[in-house]
Amino acid sequence: WLDRLRNPPLPSQPGAPAMQVQPGQYEALMRSGDWQQAATLCAQIIALRQSAKAVDAPDLAAHLLNAMEIAHNLGQTAQVQAHGEQVLQLAGQLAGKAPGHGPVPEPLQRQAMEKLGDLAFAQGDTAQATRYYRQALALVTRSAGSGPQVCGLLPRLALNFERAGDVSGASECWASAHEYIIAMGDVMEDN
DSSP: OHHHHHSOOOTTSTTOOOOOOOHHHHHHHHHHTOHHHHHHHHHHHHHHHHHSSSOOHHHHHHHHHHHHHHHHHTTOHHHHHHHHHHHHHHTTGGGTOOTTOSSSOHHHHHHHHHHHHHHHHHTTOHHHHHHHHHHHHHHHHHTTOOHHHHHHHHHHHHHHHHHHTOHHHHHHHHHHHHHHHHHHOOSOSOO
């Protein structure tokens, strides 16, 4: 099955039907760790979605998020950045509109911001990482996001503040994360 996904019949081969890429194909390749082939099929899906008369923004954003993960696993940081910015453009975030008011659901916007923040953090750009993490945190808190979502962002922001030398900012984030953990109440002490 994976061999058929990796080597589909070419339309130019006699008797071969025109290849129609399905989203499940590249996702299966992602699960199997075949990142290069997944990247090729994912790019084809994105191109098909972008060329449609009516773009389904949430669907396209989900594929772009997958493309971010694929590019990350291939070590293509410029592609991670480009795909993340495309998600935010779909959401209207880079066009000067208020965050969270685009056609892309807020959870997808938040995931893009988190991944862009993680990329900036990995590159040592603490100012950019802080900006993305704060935007993601604002989306979560405005939409009454769950405690685990907030607790996933606060430690990232705290570590970023620590890297930048802002001890008070880091302490504030750790304290807020602790308050959320206590408020959740149903977590184990180790968590």
